[in-house]
Amino acid sequence: MTQADFMIDREQFSKLFPFHFLVDANMRVLQTGAVLARICPQFCVGQELNDHFSLFDLSSDRAQRITPELISRRKTAPFVFKSASPDLSLRLQAMVLRDPERYLFLGSPWVRALKEMQLLQLVLNDFALHDSTVDLLQITQTNDITKKDLRASISNLEQRVDNRTAELSLANSELSRVMRSKDDFLSAMSHELRTPLNAVLGLSESLAEGVYGEMNAKQAQSINTIAESGRHLLSLINDLLDIAKIGAGKMELDLKKANVEDMCQASLRLVLEQAQKKNLKLTLAMDNKSVMLTADERRLKQILVNLLSNAVKFTPDGGSVTLETKCDVESESLVFSVRDTGIGIATEDLKRLFSPFTQLDSKLSRLYAGTGLGLTLVLKLVELHGGSVAVESEIGKGSCFTVRIPCKGLENAIRGGDKGAVTISESSPANILPSNTPLILVADDNEINLMTVTDYLHANQLRVIQARDGLEAVKMVRQHAPSLVLMDIQMPLMDGLDAIAHLRADDQYAKIPIIALTSRAMVGDRERCIAAGANDYLSKPVNMKQLVKTIHAHLPKDETR
Amino acid sequence: MYGMVNKSVQALVTTNFGIDKWEAIKKKAGVKEDVFLSNESYPDATTYGLIGAATEVLGLSADEILFAFGEFWVLHTAREEYGDMLSSAGRNLSEFLEYLPMFHIRVALIFPNLKPPRFECSDLQADRITMHYYSHRPGLSVFVRGLFSGVAKLYNTPAQITQTKFKDKGDDHDEFLVSWGDAAK
Numbered sequence: 001m002t003q004a005d006f007m008i009d010r011e012q013f014s015k016l017f018p019f020h021f022l023v024d025a026n027m028r029v030l031q032t033g034a035v036l037a038r039i040c041p042q043f044c045v046g047q048e049l050n051d052h053f054s055l056f057d058l059s060s061d062r063a064q065r066i067t068p069e070l071i072s073r074r075k076t077a078p079f080v081f082k083s084a085s086p087d088l089s090l091r092l093q094a095m096v097l098r099d100p101e102r103y104l105f106l107g108s109p110w111v112r113a114l115k116e117m118q119l120l121q122l123v124l125n126d127f128a129l130h131d132s133t134v135d136l137l138q139i140t141q142t143n144d145i146t147k148k149d150l151r152a153s154i155s156n157l158e159q160r161v162d163n164r165t166a167e168l169s170l171a172n173s174e175l176s177r178v179m180r181s182k183d184d185f186l187s188a189m190s191h192e193l194r195t196p197l198n199a200v201l202g203l204s205e206s207l208a209e210g211v212y213g214e215m216n217a218k219q220a221q222s223i224n225t226i227a228e229s230g231r232h233l234l235s236l237i238n239d240l241l242d243i244a245k246i247g248a249g250k251m252e253l254d255l256k257k258a259n260v261e262d263m264c265q266a267s268l269r270l271v272l273e274q275a276q277k278k279n280l281k282l283t284l285a286m287d288n289k290s291v292m293l294t295a296d297e298r299r300l301k302q303i304l305v306n307l308l309s310n311a312v313k314f315t316p317d318g319g320s321v322t323l324e325t326k327c328d329v330e331s332e333s334l335v336f337s338v339r340d341t342g343i344g345i346a347t348e349d350l351k352r353l354f355s356p357f358t359q360l361d362s363k364l365s366r367l368y369a370g371t372g373l374g375l376t377l378v379l380k381l382v383e384l385h386g387g388s389v390a391v392e393s394e395i396g397k398g399s400c401f402t403v404r405i406p407c408k409g410l411e412n413a414i415r416g417g418d419k420g421a422v423t424i425s426e427s428s429p430a431n432i433l434p435s436n437t438p439l440i441l442v443a444d445d446n447e448i449n450l451m452t453v454t455d456y457l458h459a460n461q462l463r464v465i466q467a468r469d470g471l472e473a474v475k476m477v478r479q480h481a482p483s484l485v486l487m488d489i490q491m492p493l494m495d496g497l498d499a500i501a502h503l504r505a506d507d508q509y510a511k512i513p514i515i516a517l518t519s520r521a522m523v524g525d526r527e528r529c530i531a532a533g534a535n536d537y538l539s540k541p542v543n544m545k546q547l548v549k550t551i552h553a554h555l556p557k558d559e560t561r
Numbered sequence: 562m563y564g565m566v567n568k569s570v571q572a573l574v575t576t577n578f579g580i581d582k583w584e585a586i587k588k589k590a591g592v593k594e595d596v597f598l599s600n601e602s603y604p605d606a607t608t609y610g611l612i613g614a615a616t617e618v619l620g621l622s623a624d625e626i627l628f629a630f631g632e633f634w635v636l637h638t639a640r641e642e643y644g645d646m647l648s649s650a651g652r653n654l655s656e657f658l659e660y661l662p663m664f665h666i667r668v669a670l671i672f673p674n675l676k677p678p679r680f681e682c683s684d685l686q687a688d689r690i691t692m693h694y695y696s697h698r699p700g701l702s703v704f705v706r707g708l709f710s711g712v713a714k715l716y717n718t719p720a721q722i723t724q725t726k727f728k729d730k731g732d733d734h735d736e737f738l739v740s741w742g743d744a745a746k
Contacts, residue, residue, distance in 0.1 A: 114645030114646060114648070118648050121652070123649050123656070123660070124650055124664055124667065125656070125660045134649065138649075138667070138671055139671050141643070141646055142599075142672075145565075145643070146598065149599050149600070152596055153598065156596045
């Protein structure tokens with residue numbers, strides 16, 4: 001390529017470099033680009049560069065006179081020439097031309113916003129296509145618009161969040177109001193329901209005790225069923241009332257120092273009968289038996305009984321339920337764990353376990369009766385104590401509910417106790433009631449009778465073990481050596497008369513007091529029973545007071561109260 | 562299309578017909594966005610959907626809406642959002658239209674993923690110019706006519722815009738004669 005290939009005329013050069021100018025060695029203008037001439041008309045051929053422009057020094061903000069020496073010194077650095085009128089800055093590159101010596105300046109206005117272009121009355125087409133000045137300004141403006149859009153978008157989101165928050169807040173207050181109304185309603189209704197129910201229960205009890213005269217077996221059974229249903233209804237109402245009270249913030253704890261072992265034993269006593277019906281092994285394991293806890297004893301027992309009765313309910317026959325207590329000195333809390341070998345709970349169901357009226361499997365609700373409020377109440381009562389509830393479970397293997405109750409000064413409280421020693425006791429009646437309490441074996445194949453008698457004897461401070469046929473009765477006597485036996489006569493496998501005969505045939509049990517119970521009440525029954533070896537005879541329906549009186553009459557002297 | 566187009570449709574509707582109509586149009590078009598980002602690319606279907614829904618909700622013809630949208634784009638959206646860029650494009654109607662092809666290409670180069678139409682001009686005279694419009698997007702020639710009308714109003718220059726070639730009638734592109742001054746009378 002020769003030099004001629006690059007020859008372009010002045011007009012073409014001006015199109016390529018519309019803001020260029022050429023000065024001689026004395027800094028006099030020889031030539032200017034078309035657009036520069038338009039926006040700065042006084043800067044024309046023959047004018048002295050320094051009369052119109054000065055060199056702007058970015059580092060000192062100081063204007064300098066433009067000289068050939070200065071141009072030579074700066075070599076490759078860009079020049080910024082400033083003019084006061086018009087207010088124009090040019091960003092330029094200098095080239096030194098020889099023979100004769102001239103200086104060519106190429107560049108364009110130094111503008112940082114499209115607005116500055118407008119002030120100079122410049123339009124896009126005034127810039128050469130190879131000059132990206134305007135493109136950069138447009139990109140800047142585009143970015144500004146993007147920022148503005150993003151701000152608008154953020155503001156829109158904030159507005160939506162604010163609106164939604166306001167809506168939620170309104171909904172929350174409405175919900176709170178509805179909840180309060182619901183709690184008030186429940187509270188009022190529960191009181192209204194309890195009043196007639198008390199009459200039902202009280203009168204059932206009186207009827208059962210024969211206050212209004214003797215009843216036949218069928219009537220007694222019906223009254224027991226009425227009483228049992230009444231008690232269930234009462235527990236449901238009580239739970240509802242408690243939840244409503246807590247929800248309404250009306251439940252106050254009666255905090256007192258309480259003996260933890262006593263609380264545990266009392267709670268176990270209340271589920272013992274249920275457990276025995278299913279042949280469950282009930283165990284109490286305490287790492288410190290002397291620990292005292294400041295809590296509402298009644299409510300804490302309510303928590304434990306709820307958990308224990310659930311454990312018993314959902315553990316199949318022959319399984320085990322353990323109540324453990326541990327002193328966690330580090331977190332200053334007392335930990336109660338109720339562990340069972342029951343049916344377990346699926347992981348996905350654990351979350352809704354503490355919601356009201358949740359029994360996880362509708363099939364289960366048919367198998368296991370319950371209010372569906374127990375765990376909700378447990379959680380609320382534990383939270384009232386400032387504690388927490390956790391649950392671990394595995395389907396088919398069992399569950400463990402852990403209640404943690406804060407206990408300030410726990411370390412001092414357990415000092416001197418059986419710290420570190422785990423005491424395990426199985427809850428046979430001997431462990432629930434004092435060991436010097438008489439132990440009575442009740443043998444009856446009728447569950448309601450069995451339960452009614454057991455309840456009554458418990459209430460009268462008598463320990464009870466149960467058998468459901470004659471064979472089991474004989475086995476239990478040999479196993480537990482009870483103080484006295486209450487023997488029903490009509491039982492499957494082996495009837496009461498045969499069972500009495502078996503026991504009397506054994507020297508070891510020849511003297512054990514046996515009271516025969518029979519619903520036959522036929523002439524000759526009493527004689528047959530006494531002949532078989534019974535010490536006494538009572539016909540069903542038995543008067544409970546009479547029964548206890550008879551029991552005490554036959555108990556060995558050192559075992560009666 | 563870039564969000565600026567949808568944003569402009571939104572502004573046109575809310576300014577002239579109210580926010581409720583805009584919400585109804587969005588719902589009909591199945592558009593969920595509350596805010597369009599000007600420099601973000603959106604599917605063409607969104608814009609066509611909004612225009613289509615607008616014809617139903619506002620009870621106007623597509624041509625009426627597209628023409629109004631063209632004018633609105635220049636006189637409101639471009640002037641308010643891109644006023645400085647617009648001002649840099651020319652000092653008068655003639656200059657603007659003459660430089661429009663160059664301006665449009667330079668602006669288009671800023672935006673990645675933009676599939677812009679192409680403008681060309683010919684027969685520039687003191688009072689008229691022929692504008693050529695090439696686009697792969699169908700049905701927007703009325704919008705372009707509205708754009709030219711808006712530009713004429715922007716420069717306070719009464720002008721007449723006549724479409725002389727129609728792509729949807731078999732021509733290879735759309736062509737417009739823009740005349741002003743005596744030529745427009």
